[in-house]
Amino acid sequence: RCSRDQMIIDAGQKHFGAVVCKSCGMIYTAASPEDEAQHVQHHERFLEGLRYVGWKKERVVAEFWDGKIVLILPADPKYAVKKAEDVREIVDNELGFKQVALSCPAKTKTYLFVSNEKMIVGCLVAESIKQAFRVLAEPVAAQSPGQDPLQQQHRAWRCSTQPEPAVCGVSRIWVFGLARRKGVARRMVDVVRSTFMYGSYLSTEEIAFSDPTPDGKLFATKYCQT
Numbered sequence: 456r457c458s459r460d461q462m463i464i465d466a467g468q469k470h471f472g473a474v475v476c477k478s479c480g481m482i483y484t485a486a487s488p489e490d491e492a493q494h495v496q497h498h499e500r501f502l503e504g505l506r507y508v509g510w511k512k513e514r515v516v517a518e519f520w521d522g523k524i525v526l527i528l529p530a531d532p533k534y535a536v537k538k539a540e541d542v543r544e545i546v547d548n549e550l551g552f553k554q555v556a557l558s559c560p561a562k563t564k565t566y567l568f569v570s571n572e573k574m575i576v577g578c579l580v581a582e583s584i585k586q587a588f589r590v591l592a593e594p595v596a597a598q599s600p601g602q603d604p605l606q607q608q609h610r611a612w613r614c615s616t617q618p619e620p621a622v623c624g625v626s627r628i629w630v631f632g633l634a635r636r637k638g639v640a641r642r643m644v645d646v647v648r649s650t651f652m653y654g655s656y657l658s659t660e661e662i663a664f665s666d667p668t669p670d671g672k673l674f675a676t677k678y679c680q681t
């Protein structure tokens with residue numbers, strides 16, 4: 456899970472002038488024409504994949520001043536399911552997931568946050584689960600001298616060995632780079648809590664975030680406190 460951040464650090468050291476595109480996430484050397492051309496290509500393909508055309512019977516589960524949340528279920532028409540899969544692939548790629556299979560595709564619910572500009576700026580994949588293991592507070596590790604503080608952030612989380620009952624597992628949550636810190640993730644989780652299980656509003660205890668990244672952990676910690 457740390458490979459992508461690690462790559463940024465390495466790239467920064469090996470190629471002077473490497474930059475990370477805040478919208479498509481690609482690392483490239485601005486001074487190199489080949490790199491720039493490759494970036495433009497990747498950038499356009501990335502944005503194209505996030506374009507939302509929509510369909511007649513889309514399931515809008517929430518509307519906001521800056522967009523809406525659309526829910527896609529496994530039994531939906533092929534084109535809807537295909538869009539959910541395509542977006543998940545983009546997200547997995549950015550998260551560094553390599554072919555992480557869904558535990559049960561027939562029970563997967565995909566929530567897409569679509570901006571007024573018809574772009575998918577958020578994606579949340581939720582699955583039915585029965586139990587989860589709590590992430591334990593990290594022990595205050597003694598900072599070993601000379602250790603990169605960036606690497607320290609990436610210590611493996613400790614999990615309890617005692618399973619706790621849960622209902623909904625968030626296997627992916629992602630927000631477009633330029634749309635972060637505007638409450639998109641928060642609103643997607645709120646909507647999951649009210650729509651995942653018919654007729655009940657899930658508590659934060661009943662929702663589990665699987666294998667969170669550092670960003671995901673910061674978000675989940677904050678979300679579950681409030």
Ligand code: ACO
Pocket residue numbers: 550625626627628629630631634635636637638639640641642664665666667668669670671672673674675677678
């Ligand atoms: N650092 C510190 N606090 C954060 C961060 C962060 N990077 N992200 C969110 N928070 C906290 C803040 O307190 C924030 O409130 P504030 O902005 O008023 O301070 C609160 O959480 C709510 O944040 P949102 O705006 O709702 O979160 P956002 O829409 O930016 O999405 C997300 C958060 C999904 C983690 C985003 O940063 C992202 O896509 N990151 C890259 C992909 C990723 O790592 N996803 C998590 C994978 S783990 C998993 O999928 C189970």
Ligand code: ZN
Pocket residue numbers: 476477478479480481494497498
């Ligand atoms: Zn880009």
